[in-house]
Amino acid sequence: MTQDELKKAVGWAALQYVEPGTIVGVGTGSTAAHFIDALGTMKNQIEGAVSSSEASTEKLKALGIHVFDLNEIDELSVYVDGADEINPQMQMIKGGGAALTREKIVAAVAKKFICIADASKEVDVLGNFPLPVEVIPMARSYVARELVKLGGLPEYRQNVITDNGNIILDVHNLRILDPIELEKTINALPGVVTVGLFAGRGADVALIGTADGVKTIVK
Numbered sequence: 614m615t616q617d618e619l620k621k622a623v624g625w626a627a628l629q630y631v632e633p634g635t636i637v638g639v640g641t642g643s644t645a646a647h648f649i650d651a652l653g654t655m656k657n658q659i660e661g662a663v664s665s666s667e668a669s670t671e672k673l674k675a676l677g678i679h680v681f682d683l684n685e686i687d688e689l690s691v692y693v694d695g696a697d698e699i700n701p702q703m704q705m706i707k708g709g710g711a712a713l714t715r716e717k718i719v720a721a722v723a724k725k726f727i728c729i730a731d732a733s734k735e736v737d738v739l740g741n742f743p744l745p746v747e748v749i750p751m752a753r754s755y756v757a758r759e760l761v762k763l764g765g766l767p768e769y770r771q772n773v774i775t776d777n778g779n780i781i782l783d784v785h786n787l788r789i790l791d792p793i794e795l796e797k798t799i800n801a802l803p804g805v806v807t808v809g810l811f812a813g814r815g816a817d818v819a820l821i822g823t824a825d826g827v828k829t830i831v832k
């Protein structure tokens with residue numbers, strides 16, 4: 614199976630976690646796009662969705678799914694989203710598509726985070742994928758210097774402005790043995806909006822697309 618076929622398999626498998634009559638938290642990226650397509654088949658059974666990016670909002674609306682503003686609701690039963698990397702502790706690197714801030718916000722409101730990913734995203738140790746950090750533009754150089762002190766090699770993601778008007782630094786050369794500690798450390802840097810480590814709040818369930826079928830991991 615191709616990588617996209619594996620992503621589609623997990624995107625559709627996530628439907629089993631969607632409760633009728635609820636509002637569903639929806640992520641961003643190519644795997645989440647398959648979930649949105651699948652969710653379209655349930656559009657008359659759910660109240661609607663809360664989106665983590667303008668791109669996902671457009672896709673949801675095109676399928677006739679009502680998109681709520683997050684401020685209209687106080688709880689989500691489930692948030693479904695992909696990952697750039699996921700470790701055995703269900704901690705993730707996210708932000709490859711520059712949506713990490715709104716993803717982390719919507720995930721925080723959800724009772725359950727369902728991560729959907731093809732098998733290539735599974736790692737023992739996070740960090741082979743460059744760690745995205747969303748930064749207020751004026752703080753780019755300062756934050757980059759601080760990330761170097763942490764052992765990283767930050768690279769400015771050219772020609773990308775996030776939905777929130779910020780820039781992204783992608784941090785190479787990290788071998789993240791303590792994701793929770795590094796998440797706290799980078800979050801504390803003035804000018805950092807969000808770090809793409811979903812460690813303190815990882816996934817509760819992971820659906821992993823493999824050649825032998827969808828593997829379900831429950832925390």
Ligand SMILES: O=C[C@H](O)[C@H](O)[C@H](O)COP(=O)(O)O
Binds near residue numbers: 645694708710
């Ligand atoms: O910013 C984008 C999100 O964090 C995505 O969930 C992540 O990059 C994975 O994307 P994809 O499913 O396209 O590999």
